[in-house]
Amino acid sequence: MSAEEKSMSIIVTKGSLDWAYPPFILATTAAAMGLPVTLFFTFYGLPLLLKDLKLQVTAAGNPAMKMPMAGMHMGLPNLLTAVPGVDAACSVMMKNLIKKKGVASIEELREMAVEAEVRMIACQMTMDLFEYDKKDMIDGIDIGGAATYIECATQADINLFI
């Protein structure tokens, strides 16, 4: 550990399939480049620590979401996203696209993060609030509150809010 070694922390507040990527890609890549990394999962980011990940994406309210289809980029009208099954179908399509393009799955990235000893903290308050059980989460995570994160952030050079 050299004196000039930088470190990073990320507050993870979102848990949809698309939003799961930035924190895990940044964390694993930073770890691969020698930075100690801490991820603090709070609010909708907390489900990213569940053993059983059932990540979904929605086109609702997402005007920038235009997927490659039939040679063009196409979006989905908000009204259609209210139809039962549409979000699930979009999520399957997104996962297939991810696989086809050789992009890692969130499960894979998360496993690499654990392997790289990225510190993962689950927000205690969110666990209480949304009634999540520690036994439903992956092993090796810490549980903490805001002060835990703040201490971490004061020591980290890069602090991101995702």
Next chain:
Amino acid sequence: MADATLDAKGLNCPLPILKARKALKDVADGGILEILATDPGSVADFEAFCRQTGNELLEHSEDGGTYRFLIKKVA
């Protein structure tokens, strides 16, 4: 000549870097890892990776869409 080869063809960011990091662990100090990738972003990524980790990017080339990197393990 390379001590080990990592085939990262068809893999997208950040997998080439992550797998290279793993592969480098099994290479002795001073040893050379050859990496093959198809991700165009990997060129800048491996340069940054080497600058940041102190490993040496000996050479990189491209042949018909496949990029080849030779990294010497230093740290």
